[in-house]
Amino acid sequence: MPQIKQYLTPKQKALVVNLDPNIYGTFAEIGAGQETVRHFFRAGGASGTIAKAMSAYDKDYSDAIYGKEDRNRYVTQNRLRKMLHYEVKLIEERLTKPENSNKKFFSFANTVTTINYEKTFKGHGWVGIMFQAKPGEEYSEIVLHVKFNENDATLQQETLGSLGVNLVYGAFYLNDNPRRLIKSLYDEISIDKVEIDMIDFRGPAFEYVDNRLMSLQLIKNGMTDAVIFNSEGDNMLPADLLYKKDVFAVRGSFRPVTLVNVDMFENGLEMFLKDTGGKPEDTVILFEITIANLKASGDIDERDFLDRVDVLAKLGYTVMISIFSEYYRLVEYFTSYKVRYIGVAMGVNNLVMVFDEDYYKNLSGGILEAFGKFFRKDMRVYLYPYKDPQTHELLSSENLIISENLKELFKYFKLNKRIVDIKNYNPDHAEIYSREILNKIANQENGWENQLPEGVAEMIKERGMFGYKEDIEFEEY
Structure with a gap:
């Protein structure tokens, strides 16, 4: 039987909006x-929906309306928000009258650059809407960033138009279900045509929306490869954060963050800054969690996800969620933003996985192809030692057992300082194991509190994180 679509086409959505007398x-x-407004004009009934449609294509004319931009950058979030707020202000000035008291006003905007003639730059853009979910209510906002994957400007324009219609429709009819709204953005759009790598919800319609969870939806739905948010929980555009910067990344499960994680980060970062000669303000620090790690026990537990990132946020760290199970894909992602130097801090166990050939069966060039992408001349691994809980042997790059056929490669990477040991580690942390801590938390055992950074244990107890349940004592009567 033919598959029945569970959604409206952009033309149908535009018509639904046009036929609503209050929008x-x-x-x-x-x-x-x-491209977006074209759908509404063609659907019919647009005179009751569209107050104005404009394209301030010329920069001078655009500047005259919305003001000039720093460094003449026009495809930015700041430009988009200027456009939205300016247009909403005009609506309020010109149409706030008793006869419009039942209207739900909106302003849709985008600022986009499509693929260039040489096809060396595929294009990207910002798309957004300010709208009233109810007449007279304060405005809510949805803003997102897109990266085009198609190799033709006309096709990109068509995709942009459909995406815009989906956003307008979603804002009015799906604002009570932001997860469904996000999925609907790809209605009638193939997932490989465009990437959404940042989304932001604001306003009364989304009062209880956590934008970090919305970022997670982008990853879960295959809409992007990685998302980043800062310690305040604000979603960040990867390009704005990473472009031509030095990047130092620490990967882990962070269930919860331990003194080992912090020791690895602090000492690895100190070495990285010395090696690169970079300044802290020019270095982006990321605590990265892979989607595979979040799914380790089955489906993603959103409470568990928020527990992890809340603790990282308390410590002031910026968090990255990615689909990159293999380290070489993480490095490839960073290099796509023309970063200068890359530092990756990892434990011995993770390095053993990097040298496991079974992880690269999907690559035609196998482990050699992966190493060519991972061990770049501008990348360095900062290796934290591991104390085997059974033998109590301290493992580092000096005594790590590597398979015979990869030993010479391993020596080469060490000789060329692609792998360096973190020497200035704290030996008191050598026997801290996150799994043991997690078990102790869940089983109400003592002794785990002093193995976490200051303030983290109190946070876990206060909020009942990671399965912690405070014992309740009942009085006898």
Whole structure:
């Protein structure tokens, strides 16, 4: 039997919006034509929906309306928000009258650059909407960033138009279910045509929305490879954060963050800054969790996810969630943003996995191809020692057992300082194991508190994180 679509087409969505007598607003589109509003004009009944449609394509004219931008950058989040707020202000000034008291006003905008003639740059853009979920209510906002994957400007414009319609429809009809709203953005759009790597919800319609969870939806739905948010929980555009910077990454499960994680990070970062001669302000520090790690016990537990990132946020760290199970893919991702130097801090166990050939069966060039992508001349592994809980032997790159056919490669990477040991580690942390701590937390055992950074144990107890349940004593009557 043919598969039945469970969603409306962009044309159908545009018509639904047009036929709603209470939805009324403006469209402002820069850089890729008026692709979204075109759908509403063609659907019919647009006169009751569209107050104005414009494309301030010329920079001078655009500047005259929305103001100039620093460094003449027009495809930015700041430009998009200026457009949205300016257009909403005009609506309020011109249409706030008793006869419009039942209207739900909106302003849709995008600022986009499509693929260049040489096809060396595929294009990207910002798309957003400010809208009233109820008449007279304060405005809510949805802003997202897209990266185009198609190799033709016309196709990219068509994709942008469909995406815009999906966003307008979703804002009004799916705002009570942001997860479904996010999925609906790809209605009638193939997942490989465009990437959404940042989304932000604000306003009364999304009062209880956690944008970190919305970032997680982008990963879960295959809409992007990685998302980043800071310690305040704000979603960040990877390109803005990473472009031409030095990057120092620490991968882990962080269930919970232990003194070992902090010791690895602090000492590894100190070595990285000395090696690169970089300044701390030019270095991006990321605590990375893979989606595979989040799924380790089955489906992603969103409470567990928030527990991890809340603790990292308390310590002031920026978090990255990625699909990159293999380290070489992580390094490839960083290099796509033209970063200068890359430092990766890892424990001995993780390095053993890096040298496991079974992980690279999907590559035609096998482990050699992976090593060529991972051990770049501008990348360095900072290796934290591991104390075997059975033998109590301390393992480092000096005594690590590598398979015979990879020993010479291992020596080569050490000789060329692609792998360096963290020497200045704290030996008192050598027997801290996160799994043991997690078991103690869940089983209400003592002795785990002093193995975590200051303030973390109190946070776990106060909020009942990682399965912690405070014992309740009942009085006898």
